[in-house]
Amino acid sequence: MTTEATRGHTFDGIQEFDNRLPNWWLWTFYGACLFSIGYWVFYHTIGVGELPSEAYAIEQEAAAARLAKQLAENPIDDAALLKLSKEPAFVAAGERIFKNPAKCALCHKPDASGNIGPNLTDDMWIYGGKPMDIYTTIAKGRAADPANGYMGGMQSWEHEGLQFVLQTTAYVLSIKNTNVPGKAPEPNAKKEQ
Ligand code: HEC
Known part of the structure; x- marks a missing residue:
């Protein structure tokens, strides 16, 4: 996969090899792209998931309700x-x-x-x-x-x-x-x- 070809430019005598990106790197990149689409649809487009701030608000409400119940009892x-x-x-x-x-x-x-x-x-x-x-x-x-x-x-x-x-x-x-x-x-x- 490594080649001796260079990109053809030289800066201060430094040249850049023209290597292919490694597959493992590309797959993590594609994976992240796919994940972000799923994430966007799940949390923002159809809104099934609770975003951390919503989850936090729900937990706070539940805690306040528990406290109110405890105080009443x-x-x-x-x-x-x-x-x-x-x-x-x-x-x-x-x-x-x-x-x-x-x-x-x-x-x-x-x-x-x-x-x-x-x-x-x-x-x-x-x-x-x-x-x-x-x-x-x-x-x-x-x-x-x-x-x-x-x-x-x-x-x-x-x-x-x-x-x-x-x-x-x-x-x-x-x-x-x-x-x-x-x-x-x-x-x-x-x-x-
Ligand atoms: C900015 C100063 C200040 C802070 C901070 C402060 N106090 Fe006081 N506290 C006073 C003063 C002055 C009095 C007396 C008020 C009076 O004589 O009318 C007092 C009175 C009290 C009394 C009643 C005493 C009595 O003889 O009836 C209690 C109990 C008390 N403070 C508890 C606390 C607690 C617990 C905290 C922290 C959560 C606290 N104080 C923070 C200034 C302060």
């Missing part, structure tokens, strides 16, 4: 949150989020002993230390209400998704009453076990 309440706070893997996921310097640790410190936000390891709570209170604080945030002595500054985290809120709630519940020395309780905080 097991509503989020104090008991459910307490149970989650005893699941080590779930709490560990919450801890990773909490200690992320751009997330909770930014204002509460990585050890949750308080900085801009209050110490979350004591038994003093501004908005209540019951599981649903903590869940609501994290999900909805707490806006300033100076007339009633609330400084606010805790943002809502709902946009991060339910899993994020549940995991961080579980983590805060797991460190509650561990009493890490840090920021003194806010004047409007109340004692709560």
Whole structure:
């Protein structure tokens, strides 16, 4: 198959052989052409196949439906949150989020002993230390209400998704009453076990 014939041009003294393309190469090329026709017809012309973005959207919808069903069957309440706070893997996921310097640790410190936000390891709570209170604080945030002595500054985290809120709630519940020395309780905080 190799010939000594050249293409007849010379660049800087370099010549090019005029060899046939090898068959194995040609067959992969023809194969790719055939495959692309099949692919185009299957996915685009008659549209039987799901393109990756469609498959992804369908999966997301199914996951949202599963979550909605799960929530309808097991509503989020104090008991459910307490149970989650005893699941080590779930709490560990919450801890990773909490200690992320751009997330909770930014204002509460990585050890949750308080900085801009209050110490979350004591038994003093501004908005209540019951599981649903903590869940609501994290999900909805707490806006300033100076007339009633609330400084606010805790943002809502709902946009991060339910899993994020549940995991961080579980983590805060797991460190509650561990009493890490840090920021003194806010004047409007109340004692709560
Ligand atoms: C930008 C700063 C900031 C970030 C980030 C932040 N917090 Fe807060 N957090 C605050 C402030 C300030 C308060 C107190 C609000 C007040 O006094 O009205 C607060 C209050 C709280 C409370 C209620 C404490 C109580 O005594 O009732 C909880 C629980 C809490 N944060 C958890 C979290 C978690 C979990 C995260 C991460 C997902 C987080 N915070 C991220 C600033 C922040």
